[in-house]
Amino acid sequence: MLVEMKGITKEFGPVRALDNVDFKIDTGEIVGLVGENGAGKTTLMNILTGTYTATNGDVFIDGKKVQISNIRVANQYGIRFIRQELNLCNDLRVFENMFLADEIKNKYGLLNKKEMIKQSEMVFKRMNVRIDPESIMRDLQAAEKQLVEIAKALLFKCELIIMDEPTTALSTHEIEDLFKIMRLLVEEGVSFIYISHKMPELFDICEKYYVLRDGKLVSQGEFEDIDENDITEMMIGRYLLDEKFSQHTNSSREEVAISVKNLSGRGFHNISFDVQKGEVIAITGLQGSGRDEIADALFGEEAFSGQLIVGGKQIKPGSNIRKFMKRGIGLVPRMRKERGIHNDLSIYDNINMAYLNTKFKNILISNKKVHSRYINHKEALDIRAGSPRNPITSLSGGNQQKVILGKWLETDADILLFDNPTQGIDVGTKFEIYHLIADLAVEGKAIIVFSPEFPEIYKVADRCIVLYKGTINAVLGREELTEKNIMYYSTGANLEVENA
């Protein structure tokens, strides 16, 4: 099956997410689709699978123009999209998941369990994996769940499988197994579009590449002809790659702002580190490495044991979030939409929320004071907004993030936690946020950035803590900060060598 997308343009209101993109994949090919977050990869795939309709441009299958208006139509053409967050019902059995919405019925209209189990088994055999179709989805490993999704695709004679970051939750061995299965299927004529940030994997499994940047196709070709630096440059653009933001090598860094000793909790143990005033440290690790949990623990959202010393005094485990806030900690949470903003509320109310909980002492709120505080931070953070009475959703993602940051400037927080702060934010605003982080550090704030993205860490951090399975595997200084090092330590490769 030859799938071609020609001149695809997609506009969301005034934002052009995709701009005249051409894409092509032939039978039995594995194509790597790369680009930074927000470059338009997922949008392009959503158009191919009918979740979005393109503003302009056409899709051709085997040379014939087709209209893919929804996911069912895409499935009928043999195209399946395996998303990063798997689409599985954890409480159902494996075979029930595989046949969800396409159940096999007997002549009385009741479910034909036997046939479904038999067909599931056949698919697993074809993939050469051992999964019991009758086991409950919840009991499966992350890697097995991934395989069930692939099996589901094969079950319905799927010829093109799109995989979005399939390996984030997998160990090195599991990734190798997955690649083996993919190669097996390629022999049979199945093709794959592989979306990933991980260079070694891309070079390992893919033949061709397509690079998107800011919604435009910037390059395409064969992986043979390029190396990792080439592709990173294409993704980010050279002019940006070289820019460093952590120039704040001032000497006033004697005072420890926050000190963590033997912090343990759900998903992390024995974490110890200090952050000095004016220092930016990054904490990174793969999904499930405890990165999210540590971020939450440092703000009292997640239970922990051990010592957390802020400004010389301990914050006891089990204290509520207001205690953390009053001691000068502020959190810019990950997943802005779900955890950061109040989308029904105005910009005023959003930026004011933390202030109300820490500093506000009166009975009635004065609109005048709210406004004057807002104006101060609007200028400092360069928030581009119309009326502050408008809902926060009227702003772009980056400006929403600045409002959330402003929330903590209102409380005069001097320890700022940034948990994946540039998720889903366009490149331009990303850099503004990096500048803000650097500026805040110069002002003497202690900053911890939790991030999975190397370019981001490289740009802002003075030091980087790399987590592996809930413990600190390495602390990298400025000169040791390379993507390779981070990948090496976050996958626990050093430990595997020692064990072998």
Next chain:
Amino acid sequence: MLNIKGEKYKDITAKFIFKKLITEYSFILSFVLLIVIAGIVNKNFFTWTNISNIFIQSSMIGLIAMGMSMVISAGEIDISVGSQVALIGGFGILVLNLTGSALLMILFCAVFGLFVGTINGLLITKGGMPSMIATMAMMGAARSIINHFGSGGPFTVSKELFGSFRLLAVGGVPLWGNVKIPYLMIIFVIVAIIFDIIMKQTKLGKHIYAVGSNETSARLSGVNVDLIKILVFAITGLMCGLAAVIYASRLTAVAAASAAVGYEMETIAAVAIGGTAMSGGRGKILGTFMGVLMFKMISNILTAADVSTFLNGAISGAIIVIAVLMQNYQNRKKI
């Protein structure tokens, strides 16, 4: 309005006000429309007697709807309000007859209401129950307890107290001649103003909207989410207590099995036509205030048009559905 530098806010223009009127304050348009219709259907509509009657009839639902506005803005729901009124009112009359003091009765009803509401709040927050289920349990339990103590029959205000106690419902502040402003109208308006200030100008109000809009974000801004939820249910309980006093005063009796049945529907309907989002996070007390009056006006119009009062439930149901469908339609347009 001026900001610190003394410049005028640039954003308050005629266009801005018009846009707000259509999007956020559309209930004002429906309110005006309804008044015009009512004026046409009912020739006596614009008389003081009729208007004060509408306020008197709305006052009970009105008080409860204020609490319900908070509950719904916080993203929850309370369907036990009718049963709460019956429970609190029944016992309240017992207290009145026993002590002979209306003041003690009012105090009792207020405290009892706070207590019942707090139980609702605790079940939902500390017990982790969906509010629909917790308040449904309360709805059944409260009604059954008052039925048990009244053996199914009514609690009646004793003869000697009858005259003075009824004054609350029928009395008023004389304006001139025979015209007076009913106490219930004054109470309703004052309570509405207090709620409006709470929701707009206090920490509690901002926190209620924050919790209803996004609980996680609220918690991560330091909002005590559980406390806010307990408070909104307790305040609703308090309002049910006050409504129970008014009920007892207007009818001088609380029939255990049938008192205040269907109040949950009427209050939710009033909140819904007032433009409060059923998903929480958005809503205005002015909207609920007008919503309550609109609801009464609609049923008055229908009574004038000879529609059976048995259809009241169908009408509240239809109002909720239409109001929420319209909200959804508006939200979809925004995306």
